[in-house]
Amino acid sequence: MKKNSRTFFLNVDYKIYICFGIMLIASLLLLIYQFTRHVDCENAKFLVHADEYVINRVVEFQDNTEGAKSWEWDFGDSTAVDKRQITFHKYKKPGDYIIKLKINGNCVHEKPITITSISQETGYLPMIISPTVVTVGENVQFDAVKEGGESWEWSFGETSNTDALGKTPNYKFKSVGDKKITLIVNGDIEHTAVKTIYVAPKTITAKQKIDIKSYEFEKPHVAFSLPRGEAQKDPMVDMLQYIPVSPRTKSKKDSVIAEKKAPEISNEQFQLLLNQVAAQAKTKDDFKDYLCGNFEIPVVINDQKLMPFDQFCQNLMGKKIKISALRLNKNSKNCIQNISIQYKVKKMMIWMKE
DSSP states (O other): OOOGGGGSSSOOOOHHHHHHHHHHHHHHHHHHHHHHHOOGGGGEEEEEOOOOOOTEEEEEEEOOOOTTTOOOEEEEOOOOOBBBBEEEESSSSSSEEEEEEEEETEEEEEEEEESSSOOOTTSSSOEEEEESEEEETTTEEEEEEEETTOOEEESSSSSSSSEEEESSOEEEEEEEEEEEEEEETTOOOOGGGEEEEEEEOOOOOOOSSOOOOOOOOOOGGGGGGGOOOOOOOOOHHHHHHHHOOOOOOOOOOOOOOOOOOOOOOOOHHHHHHHHHHHSSSSOGGGHHHHHOOOOTEEEETTTEEEEEHHHHHHHHHTTTHHHHEEEEETEEEEEEEEEEEEEEEEETTEEOOO
């Protein structure tokens, strides 16, 4: 006699159904817990902000990551871990620190920070003390006023390089015209002091006064005229017909003039000039000698964008930039042909690539 299949599950103990139900409910609760605590580790959003990254100054830390429920801040200076979403911290010693944030006990993110011992904004901008009008070739003394200043970089407007170091340098100008003097204190390019002075030509004075009474005025043309008489043949005319004419010789070319080359500039010096362009202390015209006057050379930006150099300089002005890599390609005349650069721009207190 065949067994009825409809009565097969009737023989299963009801406790098994209860166990399966409990396991299903527990799995659903675990899934819901994991879903509510899920964080996209690749898109964590946390900020580190301070007016100045100086010792004994407050630095603010804040996390805005979507789905974050717990936080563990490690400030990198061996202090206790902070578990608040928004917190504050002071560093006691200058140096480079790595800030680590663990979100929901899973995602770990790091950010570097540099703490200095010198305030870059102490008091006021640097002040340049010098005369407003000087003479070419004259020894001119400059002085600087800046509270907390320890290093001084002067550029006197005749070259794009740093012309002097020190608080009170002396300089002799070699050409006339308006000269833009720039001063960078403690390496703070964002607070560059600028002053324009005029270099006047050297005045030439007479060694002795001219006595007008002893001056002999020009004689009338009659005094230089020849006496009247019959025209005579010049004896040189007859003499020249007996002088042999030497054959023409091929003129030798002068020695080859040395080829003019562009001045030498290193990647570090070029990077410093670009930082000064961003701080609006330099313009594209300060690169003229190194580019041999060609402002249309291509600039490859972060391996993604391509634009001419003059547009690149205009794009940098007024921004806070941090250059990580720079490569200059030059031709046989030392002229820069193209530039490859990697840099970031500070926007909303975050460094990001353009």
